[in-house]
Amino acid sequence: MLLWRPDRVVVQAQGPGRLVLSEGDYFTWRVFVDGRPVARDQSRAPWRAVTLPPGQHTVEWRLYPWELALGWLVALGGWVWVVRCWRAATRGDERRARS
Secondary structure (H helix, E strand, O other): OOEEEEEEEEEEEEEEEEEEEEEEEOOOOOEEOOEEEOOOHHOOOEEEEEEEEEEEEEEEEOOHHHHHHHHHHHHHHHHHHHHHHHHHHHHHHHHHHHO
């Protein structure tokens, strides 16, 4: 294993064969063999796996957590809503003060 982080795993492996990591597979993981994206081997669920062609390979799994992007989008929408409500309330106060 060359690198292990919560969002990235890099290993060297010899093919042909199937490389299986005894870590849970989740659809937000993407796998790359020698820098090129390849399909995950889902036949070994619940583990992460990939089929390798002959030869020496660098295999990299990267986590792309869409939930994080969705969370930021929801938070941004919430802040936009708060600002609009605040501005509407402030304008109402200004109109009442002018009357």
